[in-house]
Amino acid sequence: MIPTDRALQQVLEWGRSLTGFADEHGVEAVRGGQYILQRIHPSLRDTSARTGRDPLDETLIVAFYRELALLFWLDDCNDLDLIAPEQLAAVEQALGQGVPCVLPGFEGCAVLRTSLAALAYDPRDYAQLLYHTRCYCAALRAGHAQVARAERWSYAEYLQNGVDSIAYTNVFCCLSLLWGLDMATLRAHPAFRRVLRLISAIGRLQNDLHGREKDESAGEGANAAILLLQRYPAMPVVEFLKDELAGHTRMLHRVMAQEPFPPPWGPLIEAMAAIRAQYYQTSTSRYRSDAAGGGQRAPA
Amino acid sequence: MIPTDRALQQVLEWGRSLTGFADEHGVEAVRGGQYILQRIHPSLRDTSARTGRDPLDETLIVAFYRELALLFWLDDCNDLDLIAPEQLAAVEQALGQGVPCVLPGFEGCAVLRTSLAALAYDPRDYAQLLYHTRCYCAALRAGHAQVARAERWSYAEYLQNGVDSIAYTNVFCCLSLLWGLDMATLRAHPAFRRVLRLISAIGRLQNDLHGREKDESAGEGANAAILLLQRYPAMPVVEFLKDELAGHTRMLHRVMAQEPFPPPWGPLIEAMAAIRAQYYQTSTSRYRSDAAGGGQRAPA
Secondary structure (H helix, E strand, C coil): CCCHHHHHHHHHHHHCCCCCCCHHHHHHHHHHHHHHHHHHHHHHHHHHHHHCCCCCCHHHHHHHHHHHHHHHHHHHHHHCCCCCHHHHHHHHHHHHHCCCCCCCCCHHHHHHHHHHHHHCCCHHHHHHHHHHHHHHHHHHHHHHHHHHCCCCCCHHHHHHHHHHHCCHHHHHHHHHHHHCCCHHHHCCCHHHHHHHHHHHHHHHHHHHHHHHHHHHHCCCCCCHHHHHHHHCCCCCHHHHHHHHHHHHHHHHHHHHHHCCCCCCHHHHHHHHHCHHHHCHHHCCCCCCCCCCCCCCCCCC | CCCHHHHHHHHHHHHCCCCCCCHHHHHHHHHHHHHHHHHHHHHHHHHHHHHCCCCCCHHHHHHHHHHHHHHHHHHHHHHCCCCCHHHHHHHHHHHHHCCCCCCCCCHHHHHHHHHHHHHCCCHHHHHHHHHHHHHHHHHHHHHHHHHHCCCCCCHHHHHHHHHHHCCHHHHHHHHHHHHCCCHHHHCCCHHHHHHHHHHHHHHHHHHHHHHHHHHHHCCCCCCHHHHHHHHCCCCCHHHHHHHHHHHHHHHHHHHHHHCCCCCCHHHHHHHHHCHHHHCHHHCCCCCCCCCCCCCCCCCC
16 A cells, blocks of 8 residues: 555645645544554455555545545544635635635645546546535534533534545445446445445444544534533433444444445445444544544534 | 225225224225325425326225225234234235235235235336335334344444334335326435435334323333333433434424425325324324323334
8 A cells, every 4th residue: 555654645735725725634534544454354355356546645535634634634623623714615615515615725625626536536426525524514513502502402413414524425426436336326225324324323322422522612503412511410411322333333344244245345334334343443633532622523 | 085984895895804903904905095185285286287097086095095994904913913913924925026916815916016006106106115115114123123122222223123014105105106296206306215215214203102101001122112121221202202303303394395396206205204293193993102001013
């Protein structure tokens, strides 16, 4: 695989064309992206016979890392007010529609979208990537707005929004676009759609459980544990959420046992389900509960 | 509409060919079916110009009531052991595959399946009806088995199973089959599938909240409130479930406001969402919390 330093360099270089982009966004993107690509590497090598897409192709890998970095940056644009509201609105519009941003300072958006459109193995994946970008931005916005409102979400509404804001489907869609994983066809299967929902909910629950203490001390309300505790002070929320996580994981494994998907989907879903142990725990900043500043935020 | 007595007569006559079938199954089916058909009548009249299917057609109406009665009977076969386990297995096999039952005493299964196959406006609806019958039977079976197990379900698993065991999708599919509501085409839309999931979860939560006391006194464990209270004794479960119901209802209305569906789907979904106030409350047996015997069980 492309050396980490060279990949990171290319992500940071691109990130300089995005106002508010920080090295951390690039570092976490490369770290998370490497974790995923390493886990699915053998399986991706097998599919390359069909697709002709090399798992070690530097252009594809860097495009993947950049998309992940974009998701981290968008998250912080919402949570940390890295850019002005009118800038964020223009960025969301540009990224969700695949058009250049009308405001200066965000040239990286169009660069990445143009490159992904050109690299798409299946053009349907690019259309879906734009769609999931719109969902992700809407979920980040809704999550942010909701914390300030008097009328809090129910658990169901929070989790539904959290399924979009964790951005796992964005990650899958980008991988499919770059390495021809045929996600557009698989979406026609109810079991595949169920797997997407389940793994996203699992990601959200893992993220919130892992980040609870950090979010609490940061006064961050967009966390299932904090939301439930505010609504129901007597509820054993951590126990409840751990049981929910275990339940979602059992459901995921049941669906996947019944209907196996073509490679590399099995290892990919497993890699995402294992992300808590394999990735969060080794984070040096974003996901460390004793790290200074920032919450445990989606994506990946 | 066909007089209630005459409709009920035809349902009970058919029901005599099902071992364990009780008058109550027919009575509740006609009552619930009438409620739904009355609520969507104006809308169904409008679609009849396209489909040529009269909302007042006696054959269609009786077939609908019979399918509802079948769902009630199946529910009690599981919960009240109306028939022997090997009989139930044979019935499930027959109904889910659309073949005659290999055991005697269940001729009504093949009669109804043959009639629905012949009446289907769109044959895809018949195939889906069989599929949803399999899901419903599997969910009843799983719900029943799970109460006896030491390892209880998480809330997520319970609700997922409850979405199938409430059988709302079966009801919609049967209506679509009989009156040409184009459900097979609508299923291609993510928003429609979301509406199906949401209204089914709403039905499950309404059912369990309404039947909590009755289920408690009947020692019935297949109820979200009872399950949660057993797992988390300190949790304000009724408040939590009421909030969940309100949350699901808000999500339902948001989706439906964004993407209106062709008639009669709007009034139909609204009718199902209002079923608690309009139907449960007026039940003389099955859904009255002071009624003797039986729990608040799905469907409709």
